[in-house]
Amino acid sequence: MSDHRIRKAIQKGWDTMSPMYQRDSVISTEDVHYGPLLPGERDLCLLGNVKDKRVLELASGAAQNSIALSKLGAKAVAIDVSPIQQEAARTHLEDEGITVDLVLNDAQKLCFTDNVFDLIVSSNGMEFIIDLESCLNECHRVLSTDGLFVMSTVHPLSAFAWNNELQALQIQDYFNPPVELWEDVQPYDGQYGLTLFRSISETFTTLVSVGFRVDKILELPAMPIHDMSPDDKKRIPYRGKDWEHRYVEMSKVPFNVIYVAIKES
Numbered sequence: 700m701s702d703h704r705i706r707k708a709i710q711k712g713w714d715t716m717s718p719m720y721q722r723d724s725v726i727s728t729e730d731v732h733y734g735p736l737l738p739g740e741r742d743l744c745l746l747g748n749v750k751d752k753r754v755l756e757l758a759s760g761a762a763q764n765s766i767a768l769s770k771l772g773a774k775a776v777a778i779d780v781s782p783i784q785q786e787a788a789r790t791h792l793e794d795e796g797i798t799v800d801l802v803l804n805d806a807q808k809l810c811f812t813d814n815v816f817d818l819i820v821s822s823n824g825m826e827f828i829i830d831l832e833s834c835l836n837e838c839h840r841v842l843s844t845d846g847l848f849v850m851s852t853v854h855p856l857s858a859f860a861w862n863n864e865l866q867a868l869q870i871q872d873y874f875n876p877p878v879e880l881w882e883d884v885q886p887y888d889g890q891y892g893l894t895l896f897r898s899i900s901e902t903f904t905t906l907v908s909v910g911f912r913v914d915k916i917l918e919l920p921a922m923p924i925h926d927m928s929p930d931d932k933k934r935i936p937y938r939g940k941d942w943e944h945r946y947v948e949m950s951k952v953p954f955n956v957i958y959v960a961i962k963e964s
């Protein structure tokens with residue numbers, strides 16, 4: 700299978716899924732999120748002061764994180780491959796009167812010159828990148844020296860099915876995690892879109908091999924939604940009914956893994 704067809708299938712898949720994703724996920728534009736039911740930047744404090752920082756958001760979807768960062772004073776650029784996801788971003792930007800540069804761009808080949816960003820963030824995007832090494836090389840190239848790269852992606856364990864009856868995760872083969880094929884979305888040229896689940900060691904090694912120093916890796920449980928008041932729940936920057944139904948599983952098995960990396964001099 701050719702990379703081009705897979706990329707196109709992923710883009711077309713997101714074009715199709717966008718309205719449902721934006722309807723079913725409640726994603727805040729007031730706080731940076733790191734994945735469903737996780738604490739946001741207000742609680743995790745991974746980014747430092749972003750005022751006047753040049754920020755690139757990769758695989759930005761409807762750009763909620765870029766909007767939240769702009770409200771904190773950052774100058775944000777949001778890239779994505781799906782024009783429909785970017786239309787959703789445009790609607791948010793107009794509604795909120797916020798300026799973020801939206802660029803239709805593949806994260807594997809960035810259309811920016813070297814060293815132009817102080818910070819790169821990405822939430823729930825890397826799992827759709829076929830060539831992780833090219834993408835991380837590009838991130839390293841466009842980031843300035845000492846720049847920060849914070850990415851949250853699916854945890855390798857979230858590839859496996861949760862057995863409700865046993866209240867346990869069923870892991871068939873950790874070393875060969877399944878690739879999730881989007882069989883309920885139309886294929887493109889015979890190719891289904893897909894989600895890739897990478898081991899933490901693979902992602903860590905790739906980050907280091909392109910020149911990043913990895914400072915932190917976070918594996919966090921879902922926030923305790925059932926013990927939270929409605930107001931406190933609203934502090935969770937990424938939620939929604941479908942995610943809340945998966946609370947038990949996500950409180951025992953991490954759904955996301957967050958990497959905090961620095962471009963060293």
Ligand SMILES: C[S@@+](CC[C@H](N)C(=O)[O-])C[C@H]1O[C@@H](n2cnc3c(N)ncnc32)[C@H](O)[C@@H]1O
Pocket residue numbers: 709710713726757758759760761762778779780781784804805806807821822823824827828829
């Ligand atoms: C799960 S959504 C996440 C969007 C947003 N970061 C969020 O948290 O809501 C994944 C996004 O990755 C984008 N995407 C997939 N492959 C990409 C690529 N090669 N380059 C840039 N964006 C990509 C999709 O179009 C989609 O908008």
